[in-house]
Amino acid sequence: MPEIRLADRAYTAIVQIITKDGLAVGDRLPAEAHLAATFGMSRTIVREALARLASDGITQARRGAGSYVKRRPSERLGTHMPMDALATTLGTYEVRFVLEAQAARLAAQRRSHLQLDGIERALEALRTALLSSAAAHEEDWLLHRAIADATGNAAFLSVFDHLEDEVMRILRAGVDISRSRPPEAIKAMMDEHDAIVDAIRAQDADGAALAMHWHLSQGRRRLMP
DSSP: OOHHHHHHHHHHHHHHHHHHTTOOTTOBOOOHHHHHHHHTOOHHHHHHHHHHHHHTTSEEEETTTEEEEOOOOOGGGGGTSOGGGHHHHHHHHHHHHHHHHHHHHHHHHHOOHHHHHHHHHHHHHHHHHHTTTSOOHHHHHHHHHHHHHTTSOHHHHHHHHHTHHHHHHHHHHHHHHHHTSOTHHHHHHHHHHHHHHHHHHTTOHHHHHHHHHHHHHHHHHHTOO
C-alpha cells in the first residue's frame, strides 16, 4: 500500500481518537511512538499524518511536548462525508489556497465586462440561497467556478473541475454547519464572497488574492466547532 494511503489511514485514526475518546481542545494526543504501535505503522507515517492534521488546524505540535488538539472536527461533518475521506477532502484546501488565490488575482487583472457580469450574477444567486433555506452549495461552487473562468486560462477550470467532488462535500458541510450556528456565521460567509468580488470588480489583483485566501482559511475553520 502506498505511503500516502497509509498516511490517510493514520490521519483518520487520529481523528477518531479525538472524537471517539472525547478529547477536548488542549488535550494531549498519545505519543508518536504509541500511535505508530497502535496503528501498526512506522513513526514516519504517523509523523506525516500529524503534520497534515496540524496544517488542517486540527492539532498543534509543541516542541518537545508532543501534539495537542487545537480544534475538534464538527460532528456534523460525518453527515456529509465518510471520516475515511476526511484527509483527502480537507487536503484539497492546500491545492485551493494556491489555485484559487491565483485565479482570483488573474480574474481581477483579466476579467471582461461579460465575465464580471457572470461573477456578479453568481454572487447574487449565492446571496439569495444563503439567506433562504436553500442548500446553497451549488451556487457557491458556480461563483468560484466563474472566478476561475475569468482567468482566461482553461487550465484553471480543468483543475478546479477535477476537485469538484471533494469541494462539493466541503461546501455542503460548510453551509450546514454555519446554519447550525448564530446568524453571524452565514453573514461572515457572505461578507467574504463580497470582498472577493469587490476586489475583482476594482481590478485589485493583490486584494482579490488576499480575500480569496482569507475566505478559504475561514472556510476550513468553519468545519470545526
